[in-house]
Amino acid sequence: MSKIIRIGTRDSELALWQATTVQQKLEELGYDTTLIPTKSMGDQVLDKPLYELGVTGIFTKTLDVALLKGQIDIAVHSMKDVPTQLPKGIVQVAVLERAITHDILVHKGSDFLESGQPSTIATGSLRRKAQWLNKYPNHQVVDLRGNVNTRLIKLIENDWQGAIFAQAGLERIKLLPKDAIQLDWMIPAPAQGAMLVVAKEEDKFTREALAKLNHSETEIATTIEREFLRTLEGGCTAPIGALAQIKDQAVFFEGVVFSLDGKQKIDIKKQVKLSDAKGMGKACAEEVLQKGGDKLMQEIRNENSALH
Structure with missing residues (x-):
């Protein structure tokens, strides 16, 4: 294990806690690591609401660039900050066991x-x-x-x-x-409470090392939630909540989209067997769109474009 795995992270206290957690787990497995903290655009531009910046991946883009340039080997993120579409050449390599979602x-x-x-x-x-x-x-x-x-x-x-x-x-x-x-009445952000580690697709050594940290139940639940988000969102920022929970070989899903002022709400609750969970997020999002979500999402897009 001669390679030192360089761990990229934002430099906030919480981000450093997350990166250090990954670092400790890797070192327990016998890997050599080093932390490389950096400031993201989202940490630097604080005088505007996130949705007004109109940038997806505002907390992740700096680390994506460092990864693609070969300055770091992995990046550790709060999964809810990560766009559902990863940049070309970057792949999800581990989702750590989720903390509380509330x-x-x-x-x-x-x-x-x-x-x-x-x-x-x-x-x-x-x-x-x-x-x-x-x-x-x-x-x-x-x-x-x-x-x-x-x-x-x-x-x-x-x-x-x-x-x-x-x-x-x-x-x-x-x-x-x-x-x-x-x-407990507020539906969390898709993948809230979960930590995601990404690496370069071509980096076999690092991908194999990080695969050992993956928590499969958390990966399944967050995949469903992010699929729901991606299907609804179509690249626009909207008030969307989603939570998938696995219990007794079943998946319980709750998803919601609101108007920006909170007056309109379209939600869905579903339960399927764990073995039937593939594509659940997409199917639930399509049902929401049919229930009037498509019209609501268009209104949100129009309001967002007026802001920019």
Whole structure:
């Protein structure tokens, strides 16, 4: 094992935690590794909402380029940040066992949820914004960007009532407040809580090394969710949630698409045997499109193009 596997990662605390986790697992298997942190465009441009930047893969593109140039051997990502279509020459080599998938509300006192008073919640996610407004139509949702640490500081500094985060991210870097509220009614982003490792298609050594870290149940579930996303999205940014769970040799799937203002909602729930799960994400997305999702997605595209 003479080759040193160079691990590319974003330089945020959470991204470094993820990359270090992969590094430790590889080293336990006897591989030599080194970490190569870098800043992504998504970490640098913080004064605009993600959807206004109009770039897919804003957190992954820098690492894709480094991979294709041969500056790193693998890149470790939060899977929900990765476009469903990987660049030519780059392949998925491992999906690690998934953490908890829920979103949570970090707040300064939760009385406002019952009071019905107009309140302000922060998130940079169209999906979280639409679902929040669907449940609390009299609230205002403001944009919140930056890494986890930056977003927590912004919440303290502003007069917002709360902000929405992925529970897995805060747990991983030990920043989960004890009184955070789990939003079990909110459908997570496709592949939320999962870590993805990619490598160059031609790099047989690295691909074989990373295959040993793959968690097959997580891979199946995230494949279904990302297939649902890809079939619906057609390259546009939209409030889409998806969750596939495997239990007792069956797959339970829940998927949803909202209008940007949260007023319209088209959802689907399905259960199939694990042996019949191939193509499940695509089939569920096609059903959503037939139920009016195609019209809704077109409206979202029109609103997005007006923003750009």
